[in-house]
Amino acid sequence: MSREINAIGLDIGSSRVRCVIGEAAENGKMNIVGIGEAESRGLRRGIVTSAEAVSESIRRAVGEAERVSGLEAEAAMVNLSGEHFRGENKAGVVAVAGAGREITEDDVSRAVESASAMQLPAGWEIFSRLPQEFIIDGQDGITEPVGMSGARLESLVHIVIGPSAGRQNLDKAVKRAGLSVERMMLEPLAAAESTLTDDDKEYGCALVNLGSEITSVMVFGRGAVQHTAVFPFGSLHFTKDIAVGLRVSIQEANKIKQDYGCVAGFLMGDEERQQVIEIVPVGRSESRRLSKEILCDIMQPRAVELLQHVAHEIAKTRSSIPSGVVLTGGGSLARGMVEIAEQVFDAPTRLGFIEENYFGGLAGEVQSPAWAVACGLALASVRSQIRDLHSHGRSKSKKVAAWFENFRERFR
């Protein structure tokens, strides 16, 4: 594959900005050639509150990835986050008018458009149209209708809507950092791109991205997105609980959480429960002693509470998820998170590491669910550029191609 296909995945989070530079490789794989990370400033719950501060964090993360790769970043695939996103399943229908009633890309485009006709709240827009399936003259389950014959084409489309301002301000912050935005992609969709297999999406699974301030969920089934939900909480809540409960600074609470925290008490033996951690309360010079059990008593109920909200949302969809739940994002790294999630979801649960069949190069350096989004963004960019190359010269409309982006492997 040509070395010219370079992709920049830029995951702008509330606590970290991560950048992955990738190159197209053999067999549809992407070689990771650059990685950069910086502390994030100027974002609250995924929304830009200071464009300059965000730009500076982006410059630092991208600069590091550029140095590692020796490449210069130009256009980035950027994650879209925020607490207000909403996913809805819509249906549309059109009559097929062409010669011999053969379905064209234009018919498909009209069918998706017809499903997208909806009343939006003021200042909101459609972020993603993700086709689920098509129905031709009552025959359902069709994934590639172009070229088929029929008189009536129905579409089932998962549509994600949200406020425009968040996207526009993020766009400005990226441009201010000297990059252009290739496209924006919903955070859980990007995480799914790098961590889920086609089988996961086909048979049904839920991707849960536990960030610092935002938790997002996407439920997959029959190869397509069936449900999207976003919650305004994340791993920062544990940090705040620890800070309040132990009267330590946020920085120290974050460190205690990461170094000693556990959200599943049953993983700890008696000896470990009694192990002592030294903490320095705010305004004191002398340290205090605290057992790991007490720390777990602070974290576990919060973990159960947060996961119950997510489990309730998944249960509402009545989707079957035999492939289970996949946890990504830095919040999933808390010790015991998978084990406690497995209990709350009552479904097989695993951490979402990037799929080894999709990545090469420096993939070993990003073996953490916290990198799933950045890697997924870069991979989505590579895949979309390859698709564009293949469709070049054919009459494929860009608009239709864009709708099918990230849809399912068979459309690639």
Ligand SMILES: Nc1ncnc2c1ncn2[C@@H]1O[C@H](COP(=O)(O)OP(=O)(O)OP(=O)(O)O)[C@@H](O)[C@H]1O
């Ligand atoms: N080992 C660990 N144990 C517990 N928590 C961790 C660990 N490592 C990272 N975290 C937490 O994960 C969070 C960061 O996750 P992530 O980088 O996915 O968030 P983000 O993308 O910056 O935020 P968001 O997606 O909410 O905007 C932080 O709150 C951090 O404390």
Ligand SMILES: [Mg+2]
């Ligand atoms: Mg994030």
